[in-house]
Structure formats: C-alpha cells, structure tokens
Amino acid sequence: MPDNYGFFIAAYVIAGVLIGGYVASLWWRSRR
C-alpha cells in the first residue's frame, strides 16, 4: 500500500480550516 498519509492529512486539515473559517466569518458578521 502506498505511503501517502501526508496528502490525506493535508486534505482533511484544509477542509477543516475552510469550514471552520466560514463558520467563524458568520459568527464575526453576526456581531453588531
């Protein structure tokens, strides 16, 4: 089995950062 854990981890980390970033932007914009 090929050793490509780095790509797997990078994809999940980037997905988490993108989704988390958007949620944070919603929270930020909801503050008056």
Place this chain on the structure above:
Amino acid sequence: MTVPAPARAFRAPLFDWFFLLAVAAVGGTLVRILAFTPFEASQGAAQKIYYIHVPAALSAYLALGILAVASVMFLWLRDPRADRLAVSAAEVGLLFTTLVITTGPLWAKPIWGTWWSWDMRLNLTMFLWFLTAAYLVLRGAIDDEAMRARFSAVLGVLAALLIPFIHLSVYLFRTMHPEPIVLQPGRPRLPAEMLTTWSMGVLAFAFLCIALIRARYRLPDGRDA
C-alpha cells in the same frame, strides 16, 4: 424597490439545534472514516480523500441548485427573501466548491502524479468557482438593492447551468477524472463498508450545507452585499 427592515424583537440564533446536528453528523462520519473504514489497497490513505471530496461536490451542487431556484423565484416574485436565500446559498456554494477544488489536487498528486490536469471536469469546476465568486463580487459592486438582486439573480441561474455539464463531463469528454462510482446507472461499484462511509459523508455534508445556508440567511439585515 425598498426593502423594509423587519422590526424583530427576537432574532433567531445563527447556530441552533440543526447546526449542532450537522456538526455531530460530520464528527461521526469523521470517526468512521478514520477508525472504521478500511484502506483501499492500491491507493492507500489518499483514497480516503474521496469521502470528503465527493460529498463536498454534491453539497456544492445542492447549494448552487438552491441559488438557481431562489434566483428564479426572485425574478418571478420579486420577494427580497428569495434574494437573501440566493446570496446565502451562493456563499455556501463557493465554500463547498473551494473544498472540491482543493481536496481534488491533494488526491490527484499521489494518484495521477500531477496536481492538475486540464480536462473538462476540472476546468468546468474551476469555471463554476469563478462564476460563483463573480456572483458575490457583483453583489458587492451594486449599491441599489433592486438592481443588485435582479442582476445577480440572472448570474445565479447562469452559474448553476454549469452543474449538469460538470456532472456529465466525464461521459461527454475524454478525461482523467474517475467516473461516478455510486451515482451512476447500475449497482454502486464500492464495497459495502466504503459505501456506508461514503453515504454518511454525503448526508453529513448535505446537513452541514443546509445548516450553513440557514445560518447565513439569519445574519442581521443590511449585510447582504
């Protein structure tokens, strides 16, 4: 068109039980991907990117489909709520399209040997990303609310027209991109354990997509640009 700001004493919370349910579904799917789904023999760990890449693509279709329907509803009824739903769906659609277009190359590099190939599935997805970004840029550039809603509704419908071409591109053109393994005529070509994980991913991301559109829709008025 003037849009009266609703005088609401109570404002619905952005993040409610539905949002928590979506987060729990995504969390549960993540646990299953990491701990309870076997590695694919020839592709190794990189194959597990599939469990977020495809659900993200389907969620992008969902969000941008909502954008198209809301845009048509706006052009028909001129209801500002439809415009508000459209911009909410566009933002979330851009988020999921960004997820697709970043997780894809991270799979392609170890499997194809290249980050990107200029084939139709990838190109059309990139165009969809540009069109969705253009939709949001256009909204930011027009101050008049009625004009902004009307112009952007037309662009919203045009952007979503790409979706069927993206989905069918692997059949219509010579392409490196894999054809659908589950969403195709005939039985899913995926072992049961992987199919369950994939299905959970699709459902969890669809929940998250709707929860995010709801939350964006509930943002206080006056910030729709």
